[in-house]
Amino acid sequence: MEITKAEFVVSNPTVRTCPKDTKPEYAFIGRSNVGKSSLINMLCARKNLAKTSSTPGKTLLINHFIVNNEWYLVDLPGYGYAKQSKTTRQKLEQMISSYILQREQLINVFVLIDIRHDPQVIDREFIDWLGQSNIPFSIIFTKADKLGPVKAKMNAEAYMSKLEDTWEILPPYFITSAEKKLGRDEVLDYIDRINKELKNPTE
Numbered sequence: 001m002e003i004t005k006a007e008f009v010v011s012n013p014t015v016r017t018c019p020k021d022t023k024p025e026y027a028f029i030g031r032s033n034v035g036k037s038s039l040i041n042m043l044c045a046r047k048n049l050a051k052t053s054s055t056p057g058k059t060l061l062i063n064h065f066i067v068n069n070e071w072y073l074v075d076l077p078g079y080g081y082a083k084q085s086k087t088t089r090q091k092l093e094q095m096i097s098s099y100i101l102q103r104e105q106l107i108n109v110f111v112l113i114d115i116r117h118d119p120q121v122i123d124r125e126f127i128d129w130l131g132q133s134n135i136p137f138s139i140i141f142t143k144a145d146k147l148g149p150v151k152a153k154m155n156a157e158a159y160m161s162k163l164e165d166t167w168e169i170l171p172p173y174f175i176t177s178a179e180k181k182l183g184r185d186e187v188l189d190y191i192d193r194i195n196k197e198l199k200n201p202t203e
Contacts, residue, residue: 001192006044011061030112032078038178115141145177
């Protein structure tokens with residue numbers, strides 16, 4: 001997929017106020033500081049489309065970006081940022097779960113995982129919750145440039161094998177680096193393939 005246009009549309013505090021549109025939506029979410037904004041900018045080939053910050057937990061709203069006037073990329077708040085107040089965390093959890101469970105236009109959730117770290121309980125709980133809720137999702141491993149290709153591949157495969165204790169069919173996964181533009185074509189082709197299937201469903 002070639003991206004010719006990507007624009008910020010709107011930020012919303014609740015799923016009820018999200019765009020009244022039927023275009024497919026692909027949501028991106030992960031723990032705070034996982035490199036979500038950098039990944040979104042890399043995918044869309046726009047330097048400052050999503051605002052990057054050295055302070056974790058800055059995304060507090062549901063952010064919609066329209067891509068090629070065909071589909072929405074949705075930037076969801078990160079989870080698990082300990083320095084937020086309990087009230088703020090609960091509000092964000094409610095916002096995230098409402099969007100994921102209620103938004104009919106949502107086609108796929110991309111869960112971002114920092115490839116450098118051992119599996120975190122909070123990520124696993126979120127992944128299992130998506131599965132239990134029958135939400136289609138994929139895993140994007142970020143920051144692969146920090147490890148090198150061999151170690152990155154080993155870490156990703158080890159992570160996925162740990163999911164086999166409860167998952168019969170593993171979700172698709174992608175190894176990416178915003179710095180090196182690694183994985184960009186794979187993620188965009190995956191979205192493109194789904195969009196084409198939505199337009200021309202096989203009988």
